[in-house]
Amino acid sequence: xxxxxxxxxxxxxxxxxxxxxxxxxxxxxxxxxxxxxxxxxxxxxxxxxxxxxxxxxxxxxxxxxxxxxxxxxxxxxxxxxxxxxxxxxxxxxxxxxxxxxxxxxxxxxxxxxxxxxxxxxxxxxxxxxxxxxxxxxxxxxxxxxxxxxxxxxxxxxxxxxxxxxxxxxxxxxxxxxxxxxxxxxxxxxxxxxxxxxxxxxxxxxxxxxxxxxxxxxxxxxxxxxxxxxxxxxxxxxxxxx
Amino acid sequence: xxxxxxxxxxxxxxxxxxxxxxxxxxxxxxxxxxxxxxxxxxxxxxxxxxxxxxxxxxxxxxxxxxxxxxxxxxxxxxxxxxxxxxxxxxxxxxxxxxxxxxxxxxxxxxxxxxxxxxxxxxxxxxxxxxxxxxxxxxxxxxxxxxxxxxxxxxxxxxxxxxxxxxxxxxxxxxxxxxxxxxxxxxxxxxxxxxxxxxxxxxxxxxxxxxxxxxxxxxxxxxxxxxxxxxxxxxxxx
Numbered sequence: 001x002x003x004x005x006x007x008x009x010x011x012x013x014x015x016x017x018x019x020x021x022x023x024x025x026x027x028x029x030x031x032x033x034x035x036x037x038x039x040x041x042x043x044x045x046x047x048x049x050x051x052x053x054x055x056x057x058x059x060x061x062x063x064x065x066x067x068x069x070x071x072x073x074x075x076x077x078x079x080x081x082x083x084x085x086x087x088x089x090x091x092x093x094x095x096x097x098x099x100x101x102x103x104x105x106x107x108x109x110x111x112x113x114x115x116x117x118x119x120x121x122x123x124x125x126x127x128x129x130x131x132x133x134x135x136x137x138x139x140x141x142x143x144x145x146x147x148x149x150x151x152x153x154x155x156x157x158x159x160x161x162x163x164x165x166x167x168x169x170x171x172x173x174x175x176x177x178x179x180x181x182x183x184x185x186x187x188x189x190x191x192x193x194x195x196x197x198x199x200x201x202x203x204x205x206x207x208x209x210x211x212x213x214x215x216x217x218x219x220x221x222x223x224x225x226x227x228x229x230x231x232x233x234x235x236x237x238x239x240x241x
Numbered sequence: 242x243x244x245x246x247x248x249x250x251x252x253x254x255x256x257x258x259x260x261x262x263x264x265x266x267x268x269x270x271x272x273x274x275x276x277x278x279x280x281x282x283x284x285x286x287x288x289x290x291x292x293x294x295x296x297x298x299x300x301x302x303x304x305x306x307x308x309x310x311x312x313x314x315x316x317x318x319x320x321x322x323x324x325x326x327x328x329x330x331x332x333x334x335x336x337x338x339x340x341x342x343x344x345x346x347x348x349x350x351x352x353x354x355x356x357x358x359x360x361x362x363x364x365x366x367x368x369x370x371x372x373x374x375x376x377x378x379x380x381x382x383x384x385x386x387x388x389x390x391x392x393x394x395x396x397x398x399x400x401x402x403x404x405x406x407x408x409x410x411x412x413x414x415x416x417x418x419x420x421x422x423x424x425x426x427x428x429x430x431x432x433x434x435x436x437x438x439x440x441x442x443x444x445x446x447x448x449x450x451x452x453x454x455x456x457x458x459x460x461x462x463x464x465x466x467x468x469x470x471x472x473x474x475x476x477x478x
Contacts, residue, residue: 002344006341010327079325080325084383087291089343089344
């Protein structure tokens with residue numbers, strides 16, 4: 001685990017030694033603010049909950065998480081430092097996990113900085129704070145799932161733009177599979193069982209529970225398996241470089 | 242220290258390295274010569290475990306690179322082609338990272354960094370970020386990274402590429418010095434380096450070894466020998 005931490009620390013450092021971290025944090029907070037208060041009509045709803053806040057996360061992360069993670073491996077490949085990293089006396093999974101964790105910690109920090117939204121709800125009313133905590137947990141796992149997918153696409157190419165686009169498309173699939181307009185369309189010509197199977201692959205379906213304050217092990221298992229599978233795929237891609 | 246047997250690396254139908262065998266012992270500096278694209282880098286990447294061989298064996302210090310990669314990699318210091326290094330890190334940060342990756346911590350880490358800095362003359366740029374360094378300093382930073390754990394085996398891919406004559410001279414002296422106690426392989430396409438730093442030279446062309454021996458055994462003048470055995474590309478096709 002020590003090597004994992006050494007790699008994670010280096011990776012976190014490189015976020016903050018370039019403008020990436022600051023640009024990301026500012027844009028992330030501006031967008032969450034806009035979507036929650038303006039587009040999500042936080043005040044007009046007349047209820048003390050963060051539904052207006054969490055509801056947007058699958059869409060917001062769709063663009064922002066691939067942007068935060070696209071450099072993870074693509075940049076190593078482009079700069080040639082991947083050769084340095086993978087000839088160090090470490091197992092490849094240590095490098096993969098270290099990089100993933102660094103980005104996840106960064107995303108967690110960005111998410112933590114949205115605390116004024118929760119404070120606002122608490123000042124104006126008395127929301128169910130357990131529900132808010134569950135929402136945050138779900139949001140963190142949602143970001144983790146997108147990030148793991150981005151790790152995988154980033155390992156495929158030395159070009160960050162390609163990594164970004166591939167991962168947006170992959171994550172879009174993870175949303176659309178359970179997005180109501182899409183499932184409504186599918187129901188017309190496919191059996192309900194098929195539609196349910198497709199929807200079971202969607203992050204939206206599994207994120208819903210968290211938003212309602214329910215921490216279901218099946219939902220946790222879903223996010224953890226997306227992360228696990230994507231990181232495993234990353235290791236296969238790196239082995240066949 | 243390094244033992245290579247019948248090493249082959251194929252990319253699709255093309256055999257970049259085709260049945261290469263040689264050994265390098267402690268106290269030897271082996272110059273790996275050849276025209277561009279002759280398979281030098283590919284061979285070195287297989288020694289360091291970056292590429293898996295298509296067939297054949299590589300062992301470093303008795304450890305098979307494929308079967309016991311961690312044990313083999315611990316013994317190797319590697320300078321990749323073009324001296325890749327993380328551009329956003331400072332020289333000190335980069336060397337500390339390399340030391341930590343080699344399992345060094347605390348006082349041992351500080352000592353290792355200080356020694357590498359002294360050996361590669363990096364004192365004046367210690368706090369500079371790597372992307373602001375001149376090519377010579379970047380090369381030396383990456384070389385310092387390769388030396389950080391005082392490895393028994395050094396694999397240097399074109400260590401003098403792109404350096405000015407003074408810097409080349411310094412690096413060659415350093416290689417000769419290091420070669421007294423270590424096994425060193427370095428690749429180059431500059432023939433004078435063979436005379437300046439090597440105890441032995443291996444000439445490789447189109448993935449095969451075409452000549453090897455001490456600079457004297459290979460014959461003089463070296464550049465004529467080199468041209469005779471590695472025909473220019475236009476003649477080959």
